[in-house]
Amino acid sequence: MKNSKLIQAASEFGSPLYIYDANKIKYQYNRLVKSFKSVKNLQLNYAVKALSNISILKYLIDLGSGIDAVSIQEVHLALKGGINPEKIIYTPNGVSMDEIKFASELGVKINIDNLSVLEDFGNSHPEIPICIRINPHIMAGGNSNISVGHIDSKFGISIHQIPHLKRIVENTKIRINGVHMHTGSDILDIDVFLRAAEILFETANHFKDLDFIDFGSGFKVPYYPGDSETNIEELGKKLSKRFNLFCKSYGKNLTLIFEPGKFLVSEAGKFICKVNSIKQTTSTVFAQVDSGFNHFLRPMMYGANHHIENISNPDDTERYYSIVGYICETDTFASNRKISTISIGDLLCFNNAGAYCHTMSSNYNSRYRPAEVLYINNQLKLIRKRENFDDLIRNQINIFNE
Ligand SMILES: Cc1ncc(COP(=O)(O)O)c(C=O)c1O
Numbered sequence: 001m002k003n004s005k006l007i008q009a010a011s012e013f014g015s016p017l018y019i020y021d022a023n024k025i026k027y028q029y030n031r032l033v034k035s036f037k038s039v040k041n042l043q044l045n046y047a048v049k050a051l052s053n054i055s056i057l058k059y060l061i062d063l064g065s066g067i068d069a070v071s072i073q074e075v076h077l078a079l080k081g082g083i084n085p086e087k088i089i090y091t092p093n094g095v096s097m098d099e100i101k102f103a104s105e106l107g108v109k110i111n112i113d114n115l116s117v118l119e120d121f122g123n124s125h126p127e128i129p130i131c132i133r134i135n136p137h138i139m140a141g142g143n144s145n146i147s148v149g150h151i152d153s154k155f156g157i158s159i160h161q162i163p164h165l166k167r168i169v170e171n172t173k174i175r176i177n178g179v180h181m182h183t184g185s186d187i188l189d190i191d192v193f194l195r196a197a198e199i200l201f202e203t204a205n206h207f208k209d210l211d212f213i214d215f216g217s218g219f220k221v222p223y224y225p226g227d228s229e230t231n232i233e234e235l236g237k238k239l240s241k242r243f244n245l246f247c248k249s250y251g252k253n254l255t256l257i258f259e260p261g262k263f264l265v266s267e268a269g270k271f272i273c274k275v276n277s278i279k280q281t282t283s284t285v286f287a288q289v290d291s292g293f294n295h296f297l298r299p300m301m302y303g304a305n306h307h308i309e310n311i312s313n314p315d316d317t318e319r320y321y322s323i324v325g326y327i328c329e330t331d332t333f334a335s336n337r338k339i340s341t342i343s344i345g346d347l348l349c350f351n352n353a354g355a356y357c358h359t360m361s362s363n364y365n366s367r368y369r370p371a372e373v374l375y376i377n378n379q380l381k382l383i384r385k386r387e388n389f390d391d392l393i394r395n396q397i398n399i400f401n402e
Contacts, residue, residue, distance in 0.1 A: 001019065001021050001375055003309075003311040006311055006347070007312070007347060009272065009380050010272045010347055013371050013380075014386060015273055015290055016271065016273040016274070016289070017271070017370055017371055017373060018272075018357065018358050018372045019270045019272065019372075019373045019374075019380075020051070020265065020268045020269050020372070020375065021268045021269075022268075022375060022376035023376075024268035025056070025059065025264055028260075028264050028265075029044065029063050029064075029065065029264055031232060032044060032263065032264075034236075035233050035235065035236025035240075036240050037240075038244065039240045039244065039256045040247075040253050041212075041253055041254065041255040041256065042255070043066050043087075043212070043256070044064075044065050044066065044257075044259075044260060044264075045065065045067055045089055045258070045259045046060045046065045046068065046259075046261070046264055047068040047217060047260060047261030048069050048070075048077060048078060049356075050261030050264070050266070050355040050356055051261075051355060051356075051357075051359055052359050053358070053383050054077060054080060054081055054383075055374055055381075055383040056265065056383070057077060057078055057081035057083075058082065059376075065264075066083070066089070067081075067083055067087060067088045067089070068217075068259035070090075072095075072099050075088055075103055079106070085108045086107060086108070088108040089108065089109040089110075089131065089178075089214065089257070090108045090110055090111060091111040091113070091133060091180070091259075092111075092112075093113055093155055094154070100112070100117070100121060101121075104121075104128050110128065110130050110131065111132070111178070112132055112157075113133035113135075113157055114157065115164055115165060118130065118132065118172075121174075122171075122172025122174035123172055125174075126173045126174050128174075129176070130174055130175070130176060131178030131180050131212070131214065132165065132176055132178075132180065133155065133180045134156050134157055134180065134199070135155060136181050136183065136195075136196040136199040137199075138183050138192060138195060138196040138199070155182070156181065159202075159203065162206060165206075166206060175209055177210060177211045177212070178210060178213065179200055179204050179207065179213055180213075180214035180216065181199075181215060181216050182216025182218065182259065183218055184218050186220040188220050190230070190235050193218075193239075194238060197215060197242065197243075201213075201242075201246050204246070204254075210250070212257050213243070213246075213254055213257065214257035214258075215256070215257065215258055216258070216259050218230075219235075219260060219262065219263040221263060221267055223304065223306055223351065223352045224305055224351070225307065230263075232263070240256075261356075262355040262356070264355075265354035265355050266352045267351070269352065269354025271296055271349070271350040271353035271357060272311075272350075273289040273290050273291040273347070274289060274290045274345065274348075275287050275343070275345060275346045275347075275348060276288050276289060276290050276326065276344070278342065278344060284320070284321075284322045284336070285319065285320065285321050286321070286323075286324050287324070287339075287342045288325070288326060289324070289325060290326065291325050292326050292327035292331040292364075292365065292367070293327055293329075293364075294325075294361060294362050294363065294367050295325075295358075295361045295367070295370055296325075296350060296353070296357055296361070297360045298356060298360070299333050300330075300332070306350045306353070307350075307351040307352070308323055308333065308334055308337060308339060308348055308350050309339070309348065310339050310342050310346050310348055311346075311347050311348070312345070312347045315340060316340045318340055318341070319338070319339065320336050320338055321334075321336075321337055321339050322335045322337070323337060323339075323348065326365075327364065358370070358384075363387075366392060368387035368391065368392065369386070371385055
């Protein structure tokens with residue numbers, strides 16, 4: 001998307017603002033499909049948690065995507081987007097049994113990652129097939145908060161618990177229709193991914209009536225010029241070959257599932273905010289913008305490095321800045337960052353604002369969550385209104401004014 005388009009969007013819809021490029025989402029979707037073209041049955045299930053706007057869901061569903069949902073609310077959103085429930089896989093962790101039963105009544109695939117939950121569910125609903133989430137005990141992922149396949153993780157059923165798992169399956173007569181893993185986000189080493197995949201194949205061999213193997217996600221995308229990324233094409237070549245061999249030995253063409261979030265939407269998103277003030281201190285120059293970690297949490301939550309450009313003045317002398325927000329706590333987006341000279345009123349653009357950005361935003365400091373715009377067919381379409389005071393107060397009850 002050109003800077004002129006981003007500036008136009010900010011002038012039409014105000015700042016701060018999230019903008020998503022539909023073409024980039026489609027490009028990434030097709031890239032992944034192409035990388036696994038030799039697999040007969042491939043299903044990409046978009047991870048709603050990355051960016052849950054209903055227009056984004058509908059766009060991906062129309063491209064052919066299934067859905068990975070981690071809450072009953074995400075299941076409802078996907079159904080509202082018009083998807084067939086069979087194309088949704090629901091992967092809860094630590095939710096109530098009522099929520100799991102409710103999801104199963106809606107006809108979505110159920111993925112369970114806890115033996116006692118499996119036993120309880122199997123006892124009451126032996127007729128509903130279940131996918132099991134395995135913890136392969138592989139350390140992967142770019143940050144300890146997003147690395148979820150290791151031995152201390154709360155996710156998945158340990159591979160060392162397979163004998164107990166099999167006993168529960170025999171006792172309850174439940175059918176296992178899939179095996180799943182998700183080791184973490186920001187995986188760079190393809191060999192680590194393939195090692196985890198081998199563990200999943202071994203697990204799959206314990207169950208004779210599978211329909212699919214779900215390899216989760218965790219593909220790394222570049223966040224700034226020169227940053228690394230998962231080599232999807234190489235992974236596609238290696239894993240497809242291995243998967244096809246496995247299907248041959250298993251005696252059935254299983255479906256290969258991925259659940260990409262970041263890979264599909266991260267780079268498609270831009271976050272635009274406006275500079276409110278420039279403040280020189282003894283150690284740095286702060287550029288303070290009309291936003292904060294309430295709108296854009298990843299730098300504070302994960303230490304994420306999002307590339308930032310001054311789109312109002314892109315070609316001037318570069319200077320060092322700390323880009324911060326207006327929250328009443330330290331909310332640093334970037335420290336000591338070289339950016340084209342910034343003046344009050346300039347628009348800054350944060351890259352990779354598609355995944356885990358708007359979905360993680362809040363009303364902290366009683367600020368309104370930003371609007372969202374989809375750039376599609378050369379048009380800027382508002383897909384979420386900016387919140388206002390009515391939104392902020394809607395669910396609050398002033399018991400002293402009744
Ligand atoms: C179970 C599961 N699947 C898929 C994803 C999507 O991961 P990513 O955004 O790295 O593609 C996540 C992310 O947390 C996840 O927990």
